[in-house]
Amino acid sequence: MNRRMLSREDEETAGGEEIEVRREDQDKINKFSRLHQHELLIEEDLKGKSKEKEELDDIITELELSDEDDIVPYKIGDAFFHVPLPQAQELLGISAARVDEEISELEDKLGTIRQEMTQLKVELYARFGKTINLET
Numbered sequence: 001m002n003r004r005m006l007s008r009e010d011e012e013t014a015g016g017e018e019i020e021v022r023r024e025d026q027d028k029i030n031k032f033s034r035l036h037q038h039e040l041l042i043e044e045d046l047k048g049k050s051k052e053k054e055e056l057d058d059i060i061t062e063l064e065l066s067d068e069d070d071i072v073p074y075k076i077g078d079a080f081f082h083v084p085l086p087q088a089q090e091l092l093g094i095s096a097a098r099v100d101e102e103i104s105e106l107e108d109k110l111g112t113i114r115q116e117m118t119q120l121k122v123e124l125y126a127r128f129g130k131t132i133n134l135e136t
Helices: 008-016 023-064 085-131
Strands: 071-076 079-084
Touching (some): 023 085, 071 085, 079 085
Antiparallel strands (some): 071 079
16 A cells, blocks of 8 residues: 655645544445455456466367367366367367456456446545545
C-alpha cells in the first residue's frame, strides 16, 4: 500500500475542518470496502482460471505432436480414462472454451466492480477531500 505523509499545509487544513460522516457516507464507505474485497477475490479467481487456460493450451499443443492412432489418458473427475486422441482433443477443446467463457465472465464482473468503485471514489472524495484515503 502506498502511504504518504501530509504536508504541514494539508495537515492544518485537514485538521481545521471537521466533516461530519453521515449515515449515507458510511454506507458508501462500507460498500466501497465490500467491493474492494470482492475485487480481490475475483482477481484471484481470474489468475487461477488464466493458469488453467495456459495449462490446457500446453496440453493441446503437446497432443498435436502425437499420432492419430494413439490412445491417451484423459482425466475426468478423479479417474483417468484411456480415449482415442481425436476424442481427447475434442474434450480439451470443450474444456478450453468453457474456461475462456469463465474468464470472460470474471473480467466483466471485475469491470463492473471497478466502475462502481470509481463512482464511489468520486462521490467520497468530493465530500471528504484529502481527509479520506480510498487508494487500493
